[in-house]
Amino acid sequence: MSGKGEPLSAHASPRRVVVYGLGGTIAMTSDNGRGVVPALSAAQLVEAVPGWADAGIEVEVVDFRRLPSASLGFDDLLALAAEIRGRLARGGVDGVVVTQGTDTLEEAAYLLDLFHTAAEPVVVTGAMRNPALAGADGPANLLAAVRTAAHPASRGRGVLVVLADQIHAAGRVRKTHTSGVCAFTSPDSGPLGLVAEGDPWFLSGPTVRFTLDPAAVRARPRVPLVTVALGDDGVLLHGLAGRADGLVVAGAGGGHVPRDLVAPLGELAGSMPVVLASRTGAGPVLRATYAYPGSERDLLERGLVGAGLLDPLKARVLLWALLACGGDRDAVVSAFGRAGGAVHG
Template sequence: MELPKLAIAALGGTVSMQARNAGEGVIPTVSGETLLASVPQLTTLARVTVETLGLLPSASLDFQCLLSVLSWANYQVEQGATGVVITQGTDTLEETAIFFEYLWNHDAPLVLTGAMRSAKQAGADGPANLLDACRVALAESSRRRGVQVVMNGQIHHASHVRKTDSLALQAFSSPVFGPTGLLVEDHVQYLRPPAPRKILPLPQATSQNIAMLEASLSADTLLLETILKVGYDGLVIAGLGAGHVSEKWATVIESIAEKIPVIIATRTGSGATAQATYGFAGSEMDLIRKGACMAGFLCPRKARILLWLLIGCQRQHELASYLKATSTLKIDA
């Protein structure tokens, strides 16, 4: 029986990092081919092709790079790959995942993974994460689930996963929703069935710029007042609590929302923005009346990516429906 075909792309990140000399910081140097050699078990699971598409820390990835990676991944599926795995740095892993989630239009799974420990560090987690990600990508039960992140034996959906610790091995979680599945004794076990997805076409425009600002105690409005002047096409606010800002900020946001889309998310790291609970100046009800959209469960970083893609597809008028679709995914969907 012929083994399934699996495609792996390496972009860099901690999973590819090691120090060239003692006492120096680690940098991306390990190719995808070398990383693959660290998991010889894969040859018994699939016919694997691997390409090193970049050796970058994930902070230096950008949307243009991700569109190129997406094109590569699409081609692999068209050529018969059962699934696609991408390794990259963890700093922007949650953002890359949601970027691909909105654009991935295949039943075949796209799985992202990385590492919290560098390639030469004792207890390096990269090889185990890669093997787990490949098992997820090859599983029949992973089909029609879109984009998933596999780290430390857990499977997280792109819409919910966040990096919630800077250095710990268990750095990724999905607040409120929890992981969508687990690796148990090398077997992929999902905790709930696939949820409906809303897919966007590839963006025709890529020069749009989306600003993101965080509300805080006694924050001034100087930067906020420049948003329109410097030419931003959209604005995301990481709001206080359930999506709140000061009265001064609310006044400026109203003038901005008349010109460009504005999304209010929560900076808390867990939970959703409210819709109809608070009525004070700067509350969610006030901001909605002033023309802003509430992000629901979508975090500020992911809301920024959604808005960038919608504007690029000239579908910003569909913002509310996309926010609702992402924010109302049921745990028992």
């Protein structure tokens, strides 16, 4: 076991963590009975958490955004990544926590991970139950995230996601339920660890990560995601040439599409990077099991790039980041071979 859950009291104190608030369910309150909307500041979130006195952690708070996570964009997250880099460069910080809505948390955490190269951990958390509901999970998630970010065992692990006392790698975690408090899972790898008695216990060593130079970001590419369905005639592919810079296709099963989509996808792959992922939610895109028209082997031979273990949402984030940094098709192939876990011994 790596990182044996030593209490923070066993280390030099006090530790210091910066909390960046982006909004989301964790920061929402009732809007005159019509539903909840983002309203609480990051400072208010921290003040609502019991247990700070026992944690021995100093918390610095930055109210960065107040948005539902579906309204966050790449520019918001790139700005946050730059803010985090600047704050870590000034020193005096052991880790960072980001609070945001869970709808796009898996994508946001992965984008931050791609551009995070410092040893200090960044821990992303949120809530499935807003503060007006019985059993709201926001305070517990925030405390667990802060304690994980402050702990020396979290260093060198990049961006982590902590919810429901589980610790996940940003590159593997997915939201798999619309409202349950245990909505976040890592289907292929399982969680990296857990939080018990207020401290992280890591069950494995740091994951292999792929990172990019944030200084290389120059463009804002368009990268649509098309999910293939039964009887799909490819209407969503029409007109993408010349309008998109890259494409992610979420194929059925191990990476399969109807035969009518084969020709248009092959044509698109000749003009832009087209990444083939699986819509299933777990398991890698296959490479050479099936050979019929529209199979994974057929599509890869036509120039599509396999996503490996990356799900369609993360494949789109990685492709966007690569193109934003000026990457060509060779760079895309290399990156997905590494980030998708497609290297076999």
